[in-house]
Amino acid sequence: MEVALNLDPLSPIALYRQIYDGLRDGIIGERFEGGTRLPASRAFAASLGVSRITVTECYERLISEGYLETRRGSGTFVCSRLPERDLYASGITAEAPPQLHADVPMRLSRYGEIVNAPIRPPTPPEIIRCDRHGPDVSLFPNKLWARLWARRMQEGAENLLQYTQEYSGNNDLRVAIAQYLRKSRAVVCDPSQVIITSGSQQAIYLTARIFLDPSDYVALETPGYLFAGRIFASQSAKLLPIPVDRHGMQVSQLKKHREKSVKLVYITPSHQYPRGVSLSISRRMELLDWAKDTGTLIFEDDYDSEYRYNERPLPSIQGMVPDAPVLYVGTFSKLLFPTLRLGYLVVPPALHNVFTGAKLLCDFQSSSIDQRILADFMAEGHLEPHVRKMRIIYGNRRALLAESLQKHFGRKVTILGDHAGMHFLADFQINLSEEDAFARALAAGVRVERVYWPAGSSVQRPGHVQFVFAFASLSENNILLATERLAQALLV
């Protein structure tokens, strides 16, 4: 092909650019048709009076952009399929909206198949939610938090914005957490054992990944905590539901499964979820002895242990004996606000490396800024007063909700569990199925929470229906209104 280009050596536009533009315009304008062969770079350069490298670079660039192509041994050709014409997105306008990707291969992994379950639709705002397990964030000292935040963003924000090398989490925060746990929960730990996670959810998730292979056994309380069960099940682990009575998990039942080689026991000993009881000291010792004996790890989820109303605080299992095979877990979602997404694990030193590695791979690190502000919040002594204040408020809400339910339901309702935590389980003596009762409550404008029985091990008594009530974030008004609505819906 004869390629005539008008080059202007005096133009401010570089020769390279003039050649590139000339060729590209010619190709787009179809002056040079698809399939035509370009002159060899040496000859072309000579004809234009430029160095060969200038031409080679132009060719290379046009090749990489899809205007030219090379065929081994036979030179450089104009592509017949041009990038501009192939750009589907370039034809989209407001009038011609994109055609969405309709069919795509769904070759999911086993994990993908499991997590591809329907996701619960949002609850409309007019429904009173007794299933929302957060704290009352309207009472969070957000002005104080904002002040701490602004101070850090003014001085030395740079360190907070760049990747950290503190892979297990902000060091000051880990020191503050270790101090707090030693003092208030009798946890035996050094800051080096603390791993910061994005909420306790991530702590459960990482633990499941690190320890559970498909078909491994994991024991958990029944009734229990839905998301723990879901996470374990998503690993294709086998759930071993262990019944709970007034003294917590029935450790004797757990011990019967010795031949199953249980890898992990998930337990909420301070305030069993959802029954609200605490694990007795003798069972704690029994559990620890058994775990040491069998090489099982105990996952101690201490999610709302700070809230005990007129009840003696219970120390952690983790601190009861030296070398306890315990992963101790807590969260700031219940103490401060859930969207902070900060929780922590306290792990035996031998497990520090594997947890740090798993966290790194999952999402590198949790927010450095939030970690820094939380460390300041704790170091300046704001955590404990806030918890003390909220303890009184939540205690009153618990009492009001219990009272109000009793006012409406009389002897047909029993509030189960300790005077503690941010939720309780209520037993209703009514002749409705759980399904029915739940739907009626929802239709009346109240969303209660159904009890989760891992592996379908439900043991509800006939004539009784139990629901969980998360009262901490409910205003007094909503407590009164919700109980009234419930009475109308369920007392039929």
Place this chain on the structure above:
Amino acid sequence: MEVALNLDPLSPIALYRQIYDGLRDGIIGERFEGGTRLPASRAFAASLGVSRITVTECYERLISEGYLETRRGSGTFVCSRLPERDLYASGITAEAPPQLHADVPMRLSRYGEIVNAPIRPPTPPEIIRCDRHGPDVSLFPNKLWARLWARRMQEGAENLLQYTQEYSGNNDLRVAIAQYLRKSRAVVCDPSQVIITSGSQQAIYLTARIFLDPSDYVALETPGYLFAGRIFASQSAKLLPIPVDRHGMQVSQLKKHREKSVKLVYITPSHQYPRGVSLSISRRMELLDWAKDTGTLIFEDDYDSEYRYNERPLPSIQGMVPDAPVLYVGTFSKLLFPTLRLGYLVVPPALHNVFTGAKLLCDFQSSSIDQRILADFMAEGHLEPHVRKMRIIYGNRRALLAESLQKHFGRKVTILGDHAGMHFLADFQINLSEEDAFARALAAGVRVERVYWPAGSSVQRPGHVQFVFAFASLSENNILLATERLAQALLV
């Protein structure tokens, strides 16, 4: 046993409490010895002149706390093993530091074994880091960010602090991202296809979980991106390294593996990591055709596509054809600051549910506050000016680093790849092993980045050593200093 308790009916302390305290003090003070049997509740209540239920509740509580135990059919006894004596943590003082958990069972899962690799120790601050792939956060408009933040924390913080029901991420942010991508990257998408993740790292991680079963094949560029390779390998997937040349991944090589049923192709088409080239349009079409044909998903990691210096912007693969089987991924780590931990996936509608489910299980959600502020930042038009400003600065740094290396190394150095991105690959013609050269550079105070060859497929030429240089966050001074130190270390 005779149990004498002095009750004071006129005391403000409830009778229940007086009985409880009296029994507990007696047990702790060893007035009531371990193993002794308590009177039956009915008789004890009569002797004290209180209701039986008061006594039963006291017994129950002391049982749950480990002071008493019941033996079936024979009554209630004082425990011989007392909680106070068993509390290991209670004996710990500053003088007697805790004995750390020395040996704990290491029964890790297959995944646990893989991620339990040594973690790189922190680099001391005096080392100039050419391996830090973040932006220059000192130029981030942190006062503007703080202003946006403060505004949201003042008005309606409540919504931002409580769990959201927007499971795939903040809706306003998803709208802003979809608009941005349609405009600047020719991505074909609707906000409903956007999933917010904690950085692009989490996007890779979730994708690996959702699609890869052990022994599934995943293709990735070689040389390539270390963390992608690590995440895929941690799923026990099989890595299929596909060589890269001047036009990007050699798609023809990929096509040879048809019988292997590749599930996923991980690719960085805008700016191949680390070689810095872009995938030619003809190869893009070839890849898309092949992927549609074989039912393979393309993971398009568009991590730093915004930075092209005097180069024509390249549109995404995702938008090239209708129904492209592409997961398009981007991150704000490179545009704003890495510790924001926000990235996103654009997925075909059919895959929206499974990604949302996987994200929920992993850590519920990313920070609501950060998502809200980022949405404001974008909606108010701050993103594009910031990117334009940084593009000039990074372009200059790229030029300075290239120049400065050439000044010291002359023809012994070649800078590879397009004039684009936040890093380049440099080829040094020196007679040192990579290991040696890396160690010498580090000893001289410069940490360069080694090239990652997935599955050990290194094809470095003898007499040549290649290193990655992340220049975006290097000051001019550090660029000059680093190149000087490198010359001294490597030109031997």
